[in-house]
Amino acid sequence: MTSELLSLTAAQAAERTRAGDLDPRELWDLYRERAGADDLGAYLWLPDDAPEMDASGPLGGVPLAVKDLFCVEDVPSTSGSRILEGYRPPYTATSVRKLVDAGAPMLGKTNMDEFAMGSSNENSGYGPVKNPWDESRVPGGSSGGSAAAVAAGLAPWAIGTDTGGSIRQPAALCGIVGLKPTYGAVSRYGMIAFASSLDQCGPLTRDVTDAALLFGQMTGRDPCDSTSLDYPADPRLPSAERLDGLRFGVPKELLDTEGIEPGVRAVFDTTVKRIEELGATVEEIALPHSGHGLAAYYVLAPAEASANLARYDGVRFGIRAEAPDLLSMYEETRAQGFGDEVKRRIMLGTYALSSGYYDAYYGQAQKVRTKIADDFRAAFERVDLIVTPTSPTTAFPLGARTGDPLAMYLSDVLAVPMSLAGIPAISIPGGLADGLPVGVQLAGPAFSEFEICDAAYALERAIGFGDLPWK
Amino acid sequence: MGRTLFCGAVIDREQVNHVARLARLRLTDEQAEQMAAELSKVLDHIEKMGELDLADVAPTSHVVELENVLREDEARPSWPRDRMLAEAPDADAEGFRVPSPGS
Numbered sequence: 237m238t239s240e241l242l243s244l245t246a247a248q249a250a251e252r253t254r255a256g257d258l259d260p261r262e263l264w265d266l267y268r269e270r271a272g273a274d275d276l277g278a279y280l281w282l283p284d285d286a287p288e289m290d291a292s293g294p295l296g297g298v299p300l301a302v303k304d305l306f307c308v309e310d311v312p313s314t315s316g317s318r319i320l321e322g323y324r325p326p327y328t329a330t331s332v333r334k335l336v337d338a339g340a341p342m343l344g345k346t347n348m349d350e351f352a353m354g355s356s357n358e359n360s361g362y363g364p365v366k367n368p369w370d371e372s373r374v375p376g377g378s379s380g381g382s383a384a385a386v387a388a389g390l391a392p393w394a395i396g397t398d399t400g401g402s403i404r405q406p407a408a409l410c411g412i413v414g415l416k417p418t419y420g421a422v423s424r425y426g427m428i429a430f431a432s433s434l435d436q437c438g439p440l441t442r443d444v445t446d447a448a449l450l451f452g453q454m455t456g457r458d459p460c461d462s463t464s465l466d467y468p469a470d471p472r473l474p475s476a477e478r479l480d481g482l483r484f485g486v487p488k489e490l491l492d493t494e495g496i497e498p499g500v501r502a503v504f505d506t507t508v509k510r511i512e513e514l515g516a517t518v519e520e521i522a523l524p525h526s527g528h529g530l531a532a533y534y535v536l537a538p539a540e541a542s543a544n545l546a547r548y549d550g551v552r553f554g555i556r557a558e559a560p561d562l563l564s565m566y567e568e569t570r571a572q573g574f575g576d577e578v579k580r581r582i583m584l585g586t587y588a589l590s591s592g593y594y595d596a597y598y599g600q601a602q603k604v605r606t607k608i609a610d611d612f613r614a615a616f617e618r619v620d621l622i623v624t625p626t627s628p629t630t631a632f633p634l635g636a637r638t639g640d641p642l643a644m645y646l647s648d649v650l651a652v653p654m655s656l657a658g659i660p661a662i663s664i665p666g667g668l669a670d671g672l673p674v675g676v677q678l679a680g681p682a683f684s685e686f687e688i689c690d691a692a693y694a695l696e697r698a699i700g701f702g703d704l705p706w707k
Numbered sequence: 708m709g710r711t712l713f714c715g716a717v718i719d720r721e722q723v724n725h726v727a728r729l730a731r732l733r734l735t736d737e738q739a740e741q742m743a744a745e746l747s748k749v750l751d752h753i754e755k756m757g758e759l760d761l762a763d764v765a766p767t768s769h770v771v772e773l774e775n776v777l778r779e780d781e782a783r784p785s786w787p788r789d790r791m792l793a794e795a796p797d798a799d800a801e802g803f804r805v806p807s808p809g810s
Contacts, residue, residue, distance in 0.1 A: 542730060584749060
């Protein structure tokens, strides 16, 4: 019975609970027990008591793992940082509240790179997460705990956040589905801020249907986030079996990126053939400025982070280092509370915004961002969707890149351009390379999430990737 | 416009210490040394942006069509003071307590 329950996708489980064929409490107990026995480091906090179970909502009482970046009232919420140790927010993030209200009780808080800065989950202040496919390897990041939990069957589904690939890259490295929505589609209220013009939350799930189901309950304008928008379409589940009439574009500049592993390339090429077999056309397109995306991102995101993280000063929340005067207290608290990568980004951002460098760095990066968005707009005149590998490599060994920040940043080179343009993109498993999952990314114009899910669903069926490490 | 703006982008230890002071971070000598090397490598990559001539391009301010979002100016209850103060490392009944700003 247990393994039969475990093999259900979240949407299948919700269908059963809503029909009265499955007690949601049974699901809760199964996943709570598995989460409690987590030996991957995927979870940072689990509740002692089961919540009120209600299967009547659209999400059917199917429990949800939540990245520790989301504030949840009276629940430890640290964004993976020691500086927020002990912080229990007085309020709950809008996206979490909406999902709980729609019938997905919170199963636990998942591990992550500190303040979402990282691509391997090795920057967590609370220890790394192991990849369930190979425990000597990273799960990707920054939503590594959420991705590993879903891949290992420690959660039916999860939410994470994506600033420059932090949902899509760990989904790819863990062999699951991850959807980064259009900027503004989901409220950011209650997300502990990293880079406010880029941060978006979205689902990490076993399949595309689960992603569409969860996403459909997250959207909408929120008075508490003035950048959020009314979503222009009604939620729906994907059903496409063919891709007839769709035009796919393969961006030459991104595929020419140095460092795409041959195994990743092979899975990608096979996926492109499958897209054609399903009736779509595939053509090469140009995104001429996308090659500068990573450079622009590593100015803009650290610049915004350096401002957002100024609030951690030992006064209002989190930890404080004892010091004789106020300035030393600020400096000591931040020196002790932040990890190396967070310090690096704060330094980079402060430098880029400092007098004399602003135009050359921040100003230039904002212009590159305009050109990248223009490139995508022009491309979507010719094609409906853009397809790339999600990450240049499969999951790399723990420790392999910690000594080389730039090598780590290059993990997100294929994911960052979409973030800068604010457009939605999904990563789905395309196959295995040397026994490790390879992600394929589909991106579309703003607010095309359900069209992306339709295409991803047809492709998912054709690929037939049913593997999960515990199966 | 172009590469000239990026001259001297590689950052030395003195600049690192200056930026650390601006960011209210205390770095040890060893950390400052390592930071200078790591940031220089990243800045070297970022510097490639300078190759693009973007003099006539408008900088992005927002990625979706949205500007001047306003709301009614209505009074609403604020968060209870005691709940907010409960998260502070040091507070009394009325406010946050901090060490003296000193001399």
